[in-house]
Amino acid sequence: xxxxxxxxxxxxxxxxxxxLVGDAxxxxxxxxxxxxxxxxxxxESQLWFPLLVGLGTASLGEIRLWLGPxxxxxxxxxxxxxxxxxxxxxxxxxxxYEKPELPVTVLIATLAGLVAVWLADGRPALICGLLAAALxxxxxxxVVEAEWARYDDAADSLLGVAPWLVPLxxxxxxxxxxxxxxxxxRRSAGARQL
Amino acid sequence: xxxxxxxxxxxxxxxxxxxLVGDAxxxxxxxxxxxxxxxxxxxESQLWFPLLVGLGTASLGEIRLWLGPxxxxxxxxxxxxxxxxxxxxxxxxxxxYEKPELPVTVLIATLAGLVAVWLADGRPALICGLLAAALxxxxxxxVVEAEWARYDDAADSLLGVAPWLVPLxxxxxxxxxxxxxxxxxRRSAGARQL
Amino acid sequence: xxxxxxxxxxxxxxxxxxxLVGDAxxxxxxxxxxxxxxxxxxxESQLWFPLLVGLGTASLGEIRLWLGPxxxxxxxxxxxxxxxxxxxxxxxxxxxYEKPELPVTVLIATLAGLVAVWLADGRPALICGLLAAALxxxxxxxVVEAEWARYDDAADSLLGVAPWLVPLxxxxxxxxxxxxxxxxxRRSAGARQL
Numbered sequence: 376x377x378x379x380x381x382x383x384x385x386x387x388x389x390x391x392x393x394x395l396v397g398d399a400x401x402x403x404x405x406x407x408x409x410x411x412x413x414x415x416x417x418x419e420s421q422l423w424f425p426l427l428v429g430l431g432t433a434s435l436g437e438i439r440l441w442l443g444p445x446x447x448x449x450x451x452x453x454x455x456x457x458x459x460x461x462x463x464x465x466x467x468x469x470x471x472y473e474k475p476e477l478p479v480t481v482l483i484a485t486l487a488g489l490v491a492v493w494l495a496d497g498r499p500a501l502i503c504g505l506l507a508a509a510l511x512x513x514x515x516x517x518v519v520e521a522e523w524a525r526y527d528d529a530a531d532s533l534l535g536v537a538p539w540l541v542p543l544x545x546x547x548x549x550x551x552x553x554x555x556x557x558x559x560x561r562r563s564a565g566a567r568q569l
Numbered sequence: 570x571x572x573x574x575x576x577x578x579x580x581x582x583x584x585x586x587x588x589l590v591g592d593a594x595x596x597x598x599x600x601x602x603x604x605x606x607x608x609x610x611x612x613e614s615q616l617w618f619p620l621l622v623g624l625g626t627a628s629l630g631e632i633r634l635w636l637g638p639x640x641x642x643x644x645x646x647x648x649x650x651x652x653x654x655x656x657x658x659x660x661x662x663x664x665x666y667e668k669p670e671l672p673v674t675v676l677i678a679t680l681a682g683l684v685a686v687w688l689a690d691g692r693p694a695l696i697c698g699l700l701a702a703a704l705x706x707x708x709x710x711x712v713v714e715a716e717w718a719r720y721d722d723a724a725d726s727l728l729g730v731a732p733w734l735v736p737l738x739x740x741x742x743x744x745x746x747x748x749x750x751x752x753x754x755r756r757s758a759g760a761r762q763l
Numbered sequence: 764x765x766x767x768x769x770x771x772x773x774x775x776x777x778x779x780x781x782x783l784v785g786d787a788x789x790x791x792x793x794x795x796x797x798x799x800x801x802x803x804x805x806x807e808s809q810l811w812f813p814l815l816v817g818l819g820t821a822s823l824g825e826i827r828l829w830l831g832p833x834x835x836x837x838x839x840x841x842x843x844x845x846x847x848x849x850x851x852x853x854x855x856x857x858x859x860y861e862k863p864e865l866p867v868t869v870l871i872a873t874l875a876g877l878v879a880v881w882l883a884d885g886r887p888a889l890i891c892g893l894l895a896a897a898l899x900x901x902x903x904x905x906v907v908e909a910e911w912a913r914y915d916d917a918a919d920s921l922l923g924v925a926p927w928l929v930p931l932x933x934x935x936x937x938x939x940x941x942x943x944x945x946x947x948x949r950r951s952a953g954a955r956q957l
Binding site: 396397399400401403404452455458459460462463466467468469 | 588665668669672673675676679680682683686727753
Binding site: 471474475477478479480485486488492493496543 | 783784787788789791792840843844848849850851854855857858
């Protein structure tokens with residue numbers, strides 16, 4: 376492991392919290408709906424949801440560090456801005472999911488592209504983004520197949536889930552990779568004040 | 570006073586003009602409505618509205634300079650971009666205010682966070698942002714209580730006003746602080762060409 | 764000619780592809796509608812549309828180079844980010860065109876302003892933006908007058924076309940200018956790896 380347990384815990388907490396905020400927006404807007412309430416709810420989410428998002432965030436941060444040396448320099452703005460960007464795109468999908476899927480998906484894809492232009496360091500970050508863009512929707516498709524949750528009819532054309540999940544997860548993966556880098560950069564002296 | 574009268578007047582004019590543009594969007598979209606027309610209208614706004622926003626902009630620019638030395642260097646892009654960002658977020662609220670309040674407020678909050686990541690210089694700008702985020706909504710709550718204006722039912726859950734006013738005013742305060750810095754930076758030789 | 768044929772072809776292809784994506788969003792959302800189908804359709808567009816957008820992109824890239832020396836340094840992020848920004852703004856107009864025209868136009872104008880703040884190098888890029896902002900809507904007004912296509916009633920207040928076309932084309936012109944600069948910068952040694 377390249378990240379210490381405490382660093383993984385921070386990434387997990389960021390991901391779980393962000394997932395809860397975004398998921399609550401989807402539930403309240405009617406984008407998604409839980410069909411199975413076997414587990415306790417945390418805010419609007421079944422317990423497994425924030426756990427999975429947190430686990431994904433920590434895993435992608437760790438994977439980023441296997442893929443190459445992180446950039447030096449702790450940059451709180453990149454971390455806070457990346458988190459804000461992904462949560463903002465997530466909230467945006469709750470506001471526009473009933474609109475025609477093509478322009479919705481194009482808008483989310485271009486925003487994800489802008490996140491990558493801003494925060495990706497090339498191949499390692501892009502691999503993390505593509506991993507998330509592939510695995511995230513697959514997990515959600517399985518969840519929908521298992522009838523634990525469903526997407527609204529206006530946003531279910533990708534085997535039952537929304538096609539804009541692909542760029543949304545891509546942006547998530549790029550930002551999780553950046554957070555992995557920042558966790559390492561934070562160890563060095565310059566960031567002790569935080 | 571750290572700002573000259575002419576500099577305060579420019580900040581006032583920027584704030585008043587931006588307030589008029591944003592308010593006209595709210596009125597035309599039905600986000601807000603004036604209930605009292607005792608004063609003349611300026612475009613879609615009762616006269617007191619642009620005066621208050623202009624006064625707030627100039628005050629926050631001045632307060633910024635009490636809180637610490639401004640960054641040197643006149644950066645027209647930071648000024649123009651900050652103004653565009655706040656007016657854009659303001660216009661966006663007119664387009665989405667009928668959507669569920671949670672994702673609307675989260676989206677506006679993340680955009681405000683991105684404005685701060687871009688333009689804030691740390692504590693001084695954040696104090697200006699927090700001052701605006703606290704006082705702006707309080708003034709609007711008083712206006713609503715006095716029945717001079719009202720928010721649409723879809724956007725009135727914060728004591729009669731919209732909860733996304735808090736991050737909108739925060740972004741406004743951060744940008745007003747940046748404009749205060751830029752007013753000082755513009756005095757020095759390098760910016761004479763503007 | 765400052766750009767080689769192959770460079771003009773790349774700009775043409777980027778513009779044509781972006782135009783097709785944006786136009787398909789408009790058609791699917793009902794923003795615009797073709798009234799004349801004399802020519803073959805490419806995806807959702809009549810053939811002349813991607814040809815004109817591609818031609819406009821290549822022309823503006825070339826015009827940029829007549830207006831002054833380009834900035835050195837190949838910056839893939841500026842190119843990819845600029846393309847993403849314009850296509851994203853274009854897709855956004857398909858999602859919000861039914862909302863009140865003032866805040867829609869203000870939002871698109873502020874986003875165009877942010878694109879210029881990011882990518883314009885001053886006068887040359889702004890001239891390209893203004894050229895596009897003037898000529899693009901004029902061509903579309905002629906198209907509407909000729910009854911080859913129409914805008915929805917919610918977005919036709921500028922002589923039959925949408926007023927937000929002006930800032931949308933402005934952003935397009937600024938990005939096309941940047942692409943012209945990047946085409947030249949790419950020739951020099953540092954960019955050979957791409």
